[in-house]
Amino acid sequence: MKNNILVVLQREYLTRVKKKSFIITTLLMPLLMVILMFAPALLMNIGKDAKTFLIVDETGLYSQAFTSDSKNNYVFMQDTVVARDSLRSGNYTAMLLIHGRGSDTSNTQNISMYYEQSEPGIDVISDIKSAVKTQLQSVLMQQIEGVDEKVFEKINRTHVELSSQDIQTGLQSYVEVKTAFGFICGFLIYFFVFIFGSQIMSGVLEEKQNRIVEVIVSSVKPMQLMLGKVLGLALVGFTQIFIWVVFGFLLVTVSGLIAGSGVNVQDIAAGGVSAVNMGGQQINASAMTEMMSNIQNMIASINIPYLVLMFLFYFLGGYFLYASLFAAVGAAVETQEETSQFMLPITVPLILAIIVMSNIIMEPSGPVAFWFSMIPFTSPVAMMARLPFGVPIWEIALSLGLLVLGFLLTTWLASRIYRVGILMYGKKITWRELWKWIRY
């Protein structure tokens, strides 16, 4: 009878993989991910109009501090009343009134900002504050304390660089890369669980709606039917991931080949220079080479095979955990509209995991990170976000163990709902009703 699971699995797999939509999403998904990642940054630069600020400077100290650039324009005015009227005319973002400081030696500067309708964001305000602060520091040091201008410049340009290194592997670590990787992996798991989970749900619902399910369960046990579906879709997911990994591998190898042969890089970089020049900036060929090798180092700093392996584990675990629940929802209801009330409790833990993900990445060994990566409902997302930073083996083992227990439990629960639900028509399903089914 095992054979029957296979027959079901085969159908689920083939009908999905042969669909045009599968091929299209497989090709478009990476593109979509890239767009999703870069779109906010792009939008930030595209949609930006230059802002114009009116400044009334009662101290007369800050004409140097504000120089118009592509982002912001500054217009100085003498008279507060005129300035206020101008602001009301609507051509200005805001008006800054820099108050007199009372004493030349005071280290406090009060500024009032007036705006019309929309208040400038926190970025703008902190830009203004830091510009004023720098100028005030400069003035105080040079004019009051008599510090040499060069000395001040030097002190003002102080900066700190921190490089971290794994003491065992000796590899340099790039926290930014790990952060990005953690985010991407966590999101991918979330997406996969959702996409494949809802495909299972609509598959089950379809069988119920078109009334084929009773014919099928007269040949296949409901549990086998459910498992066949869940496994079939897991295989679809694997196929998709496999295609992407192969693509990704090809991409890395190709870029590695280019970076590996110095001459090539020089050529490419040289070609790039002219293009970059037009942008008004200069990057020479050696900087380009350095960047390339930097990227190589970054990629080398994370253990990709290990992460891919873990990704597959957590993807499978998380998928199995949720897939059967989605199947149970599909079996319990009769129309797509009814699904929402039962979807909510399933999706809440997933969404919660996504919400705390940034928290986890900021503190990968903290208590939030720990607990979320232990609870089976959130661990696939949470643990993937933590993994690039390194997680002790015992935690991974515990988390995976709990995940396995979790999906055994949900599969058992779901199958009890499933076997009753698929043959139940014309009954309004409530939570109490579901509980009854579980106990049958």
Next chain:
Amino acid sequence: MLLQANNITKNYAAHKALDNVSIGVKEGSIFGLLGPNGAGKTTLIRIINQITGPDTGEVLLNGEKLQQRHIYQIGYLPEERGLYKKMKVSEQSVYLAQLKGLSKRDAEKRLKFWFDKFEISAWWNKKVEELSKGMQQKIQFITTVLHEPKLLIFDEPFSGFDPINTQLLKDEILHLREKGSTVIFSTHNMSSVEEICDYIALINKSRKVLDGSVEDIRRSFSSHIYEVIMGSDENPSDAIRVQTDILESEKLERKNMWRIRLQEPNLNSNALLQTLMQHGTIVEFREMLPSMNDIFIQTVKNDSTNEE
């Protein structure tokens, strides 16, 4: 007995679906499972199909306790039936056949045979959603019988079938019996029961209230009503009335012909005939057995009043 269900009881949370129901289905017969809606027919059928299990009682197929491998010997056309809309007719039929244990090649070969027989080979590569309802029903019928099961179960097979398909289905069911198949079918279409069933069981309110061969049951429900057509110069009713109860009588168009309906519980038909012969020339004489429909209604009604 090909199939023997013994003392089946099945409870759902709120109600008893089957209460100590036993049926036996003879090999090579057509067995009608009758009963009002909600009586428990579908539950019994689902138990035979191992879709659900009984709380107590057992089902034997060919003397063996029902096991999972037996599903290959059963073909089931449920009341709630359908097909995958987006799948090709051929792929879908092969899939369902594979679930019943046929190899892909075997399934295709047999399907070709049936498709030829029903003259629907042109549908082979069509998607199910392109077919009309009647066409889909033909496919459903084929996939039910394709693996040549010993036992065929049809739950309300005629509901939703158009008259042409209904006739086709009836003919096929009779044909399958000739070839040795055993058929259980549940219905409340009583005329079809008289037409094709050999045996029936009537289930009402989760209990079996009646079973046996259709012939025997109708005879046992006899209310001794006879119809006779006879020739006589004068109306024979008055003379007959002296000996037995006349329900109605009329003169036919033909010259000197009379149709008389009478009730006589005390005499057997031969004795009655002898009496009648004295009053005219007998042209037709038959006992009016109650229809299955009358028996159904009467039994269900009695059962309900007994309970109250």
